[in-house]
Amino acid sequence: MPQGLPNRIRDAFTFQAVIAGMTLIVCVMTAAFIGREVVARQWLRAEADAWWQVRRTDAAYPPPFGVNLQGYFLPDDGELQAIVSGDRAVANLVWFKGAPEGFSSRRDTEGVLLVDRREGGTLYLAASLSLFDRILALAAGGLALLMVATMFVVSWMTYRTSKRMVLPIHRLADEVGRWNPSDDDDGVPPALSPRSDAGREAQALSSALHGLGERIGSFVRREREFTRDASHELRTPLTVIRVASDMIAADPATPPHQQRPLLRIRRATQDMEAVIDALLVLARERGVMPQSEVFDVVEVIEEELDKVRPLFEGKQLTLDLDIRSRPKLDAPPRVLGVMLGHLLRNGWAFTESGGVDVVVERDRIIVRDTGIGMSADVLKRVYDPFYRADPFAQSGKGIGLSIVRRLGTRFGWPVALESAPGEGTTVTIVLGDRLV
Template sequence: MRTTQRHIREIFLLQLAIVCLVVVLCVLGVQAMYGASAMSWLTVAALVIALGATISVTWMGYRATQRAVAPMDWVLKEVARWDPQHPDTAALAPGSVPSVVQGDARKMADALHALGQRLETYVARERDFTRDASHELRTPLTVIRVATDLIGHDEGLSVRSRRSLARIQGAAESMESLMSALLLLARDEDVPLETEDFDVREVLEHELHKVRPLLEDKGVSLALDVQAEPVLHAPPRVLQVMLGNLLSNAVRFTDVGSVHVRLLQDRVEIEDTGIGMDAAALARAFEPFYRASIEQPTGAGLGLSIAQRLGHRCGWPLHLASVPGQGTRASILFAAVNRDQ
C-alpha cells in the first residue's frame, strides 16, 4: 500500500508541474504576442488566481484519493501482519473493523475474515479426524498384537505358520508406528515432541529384519554397513516409520542386484539397484499419491510423502538421488548431534 500512496503523490506533483508549466507558457505567449506592457497587474492577478485555484483543486483531489484508498490500506496492513502458520483473522471481524472502512474495502475485509474462519475450521477438522482415527485404529491393532502373541506361544505351530504369524506381527507393528506418526503430524508444530534417547542402529536393524523375508524370494541381497553408531534424542517411532517406508520402496522396486544400507554418524543411506527414476519423477516423488507409472508395483503412494513430512517435523531432511535403470539412493540427514560427540 505504501507503493500506491507513493504513486498518488507522484501523480499530484506531476499535475502541479504541468499546471505551472502551462501558466508559464501562457505568460510567455502573451508577452511574445503583445509585449511586456500587455501584462498588466490585472492579468497577473488573474493568472495567480487561476494558478492558485488549479493547485487547490489538485490538492483536494489528492486528499480525496488518499481518503478513498485509506480503507483498503487498513485492510492490507492487517493482512500483512498475519502469521502464515497462524493467521489472526479476529482483526477483520465485523466488530473490529473501523467505521471508516466501508464499500468494497468492507466487503473484502468480510470475505477475508470468512475465508480465514473456514481455513481454521478445515485445519482443525482435519487434525481432529487424524487424531481420532489414529486413536480408534489403535484398539483393533492392540487386539491383533495380543492375539498373535498368544498364538505364538502355541508349540504346535508349523514353521510355515510361524513365518506367516511373524509377518502379521510385523505388519501390525508397522501399522502402530504409522498411527504414531500420523498423530505426530496431526499435532500443532508448537507442541513439543515426546522424545527419548535411542540407538539408531537398533531401530535400523529392527526394520531390516522385517524386510529381509521379502527379498529372499527375489534373490536380492541386503547388506548393512555400520560406520558409526549415533544416539539421537528424538521420537524413535518417527525414524522407524521413515526407515520402514524407504526400505519398503527399495525392496518393492528392486528385482535384481542388492539393497545396501549405510549407517554413518550424521545420516542413514539406503541405496538400491532397482528401476530408478528420471528427473521428472524425482521432482514429484514426495507428492502424495504420485506414482511415476501404472506398470510399477502397486502402492498407496504415501510412503515418501509421509517420510518427508516426518523428517521435516524432526529436523531430518530426506534427500533422494536416482538414475533410471540404475537405482535410487535415499538419505536421512540427522540435524541433532549424537551424545557421544
C-alpha cells in the same frame, strides 16, 4: 512497509495536476490575449465619445495624449490640431492618415488605432498595449507559481491520503502471511484488527479474512480429529490380526503351504501399523509432541532392520548397515523409526537385485538402494500423496515418501532424495539440531 501503491497514486494525481494546470494557463493566456484587444477597443471608443462630447462646448479642447494613449485631430480644413513633436509623432501621424476608418492594429507598435470621422474632422486615437502585455506576463508567472504550489499540495495530500488507505491493507496482508493453521492449537488465526482510522474496505476485508481463517481452522481440526480417531480405531483390529497370525504361524498343526499366506498377512499388518504410527504423529497438534528422550540412533536403525529383514531374505536381497558414527538424538525415537521403516520398505519394494545399504554418519542417515530408480518427472511428484509412477504396480500405496517428508519437516529432519532410472535411489535424512 511497502509504499509502491501510495507513490503510484501520488504520481498519477501529480500528473493530472500538471496537465490541468498547463491547460488552465494556456486557456487563461489565450483568453487574455484575445480579450486585451477587446478591452483596448472599448477604452478607445469611450475616450473618443468623451472627447467629442467636450469638443461640442470647447472647440480648442486638445485630443488626449500620454504614455499609453496618443490622440490626433485632423479638421476638415486640413489644419492639424494636436501636439506633435519628434520623429515618432510624425511617423505615427503618417500611419494614422493612411489608416481606414474604425479600428486597426499595427504589429510593430503593439497598439490599436481608432479612426473616428465625424462632423468637423477626424479623431485618431492610438492605444499602446505594452503595459497590458507586461501585466499579462506577470499574471502568467503568477499562475505558473500557483500551479507549482497546487501540484505540491495535491501531491502531498494525495500521498498522505492514499498511505492511510493502503497501510491497513498491508498490515492485514502481513498478519495473514504470518498465520499458519498448523502452528495453532485450534487452527484459528488471531483477530485481525485494523486501525480505527482505516476505511470500511479494510475493516470489511479484515472480517472476511478472519471468517476464512475460522473456516480453515475448522477444516484443520476436523482433519486432525478424523486422522487421530481413525488411527486409534484401526490399531485395535490390526493388533488382533497380528496376534492371530502369529499364533497360527506358531501352531505346529499349521500346514506348511499356509505359512506363505500367513507371512504376507504379517507383512501387510506391519506396513499398516507403520502407516498408523505416522498418522498418529502427524495428527497431533504442534503443542502436543510425542515424548522425547535421548536415544542411540544406531539402536533404532538396527531395530527397524530386524523388522524388515525377513522381507529382504524372501527376495534374496542384501541389507547392510555401515556404522561410521553413533549419534544420539533428543527426540521421539518412534518417529525416526517410522521414517526409516518407510524408506526400507520402499527400497525393498522397488529393488529386484542387489540390496539396500544404510549408512550412519555424524549428522545424517543415508539409505541407498540398487532399485529401478526414478526419472526427473517422477522426482517432481514423488512426495505427492498416493502418487505412483506405475499405478498398476502391486507394491506400495504411494504415501510412504510423503509421510517421511512430512515427519522430517515436522521434527526438523530435512529429507533429500537423489535418483536416476536404472541407478537406484539415495535418501538422506539430515538429523539437524536435535543431536546431543
